[in-house]
Amino acid sequence: MAPVVFTFGGPGAPPRALLNRARPIRLLLLDVDGVLTDGRIVYDADGRESKAFHIHDGFGINQLRASGCLVGFLSGRASSAVERRAKELDVTIVHQGVGDKLPVYEQLLAEHRLQDHEIAYVGDDLPDLPVLARAGLAVAVSSAVPEVRRAVHWITGRPGGGGAVREVTDLLLLAGRRAPMRKRIV
Numbered sequence: 001m002a003p004v005v006f007t008f009g010g011p012g013a014p015p016r017a018l019l020n021r022a023r024p025i026r027l028l029l030l031d032v033d034g035v036l037t038d039g040r041i042v043y044d045a046d047g048r049e050s051k052a053f054h055i056h057d058g059f060g061i062n063q064l065r066a067s068g069c070l071v072g073f074l075s076g077r078a079s080s081a082v083e084r085r086a087k088e089l090d091v092t093i094v095h096q097g098v099g100d101k102l103p104v105y106e107q108l109l110a111e112h113r114l115q116d117h118e119i120a121y122v123g124d125d126l127p128d129l130p131v132l133a134r135a136g137l138a139v140a141v142s143s144a145v146p147e148v149r150r151a152v153h154w155i156t157g158r159p160g161g162g163g164a165v166r167e168v169t170d171l172l173l174l175a176g177r178r179a180p181m182r183k184r185i186v
Contacts, residue, residue, distance in 0.1 A: 020175075025069065025136065027093075027112060028064060031076075032077070035141055035160045036054075036073070039160060056166040058085075060166035061169060069176070072108065074121075079096065105119075105130075119134075120139060120168065121138055122165065126147060129148065138152040140156070141156050143160050154171075
């Protein structure tokens with residue numbers, strides 16, 4: 001199946017096949033570098049690392065969590081900035097410094113009594129491919145490498161770090177007819 005390229009919130013409605021894949025999702029699992037961020041790492045003069053996160057993504061994550069859907073971060077790198085962002089968003093499923101993401105994915109399936117079709121995974125680079133191949137809804141941000149773009153069900157209209165995660169959370173809220181939260185912005 002060729003991936004759907006659709007910008008949520010743009011003209012037209014999401015394709016029915018995409019909504020059908022999104023409907024049973026109970027866990028949204030996100031890569032960090034290149035998905036929640038634009039993939040750049042900035043070091044200051046003292047060697048401290050910083051990352052930039054999009055405020056729209058944070059609001060979407062909060063809406064989705066408030067609807068009862070689990071959200072988790074699965075990153076190949078470890079960063080204190082990711083820990084801080086997860087804490088701000090009350091995301092408790094956080095796995096960093098993971099070279100091989102598939103065993104962690106399988107662990108999450110078992111821990112939360114989930115099946116592949118109940119997980120959405122958003123990635124952007126080659127280490128994400130094994131998890132994307134298993135997830136019920138495999139998503140690439142528009143800035144993903146070509147190999148990832150070819151391996152997914154949906155490619156967001158926005159790039160990583162630029163609101164792509166918000167597109168995903170909005171789709172999941174719509175597909176699951178989940179009530180969005182209207183209060184907390186982070």
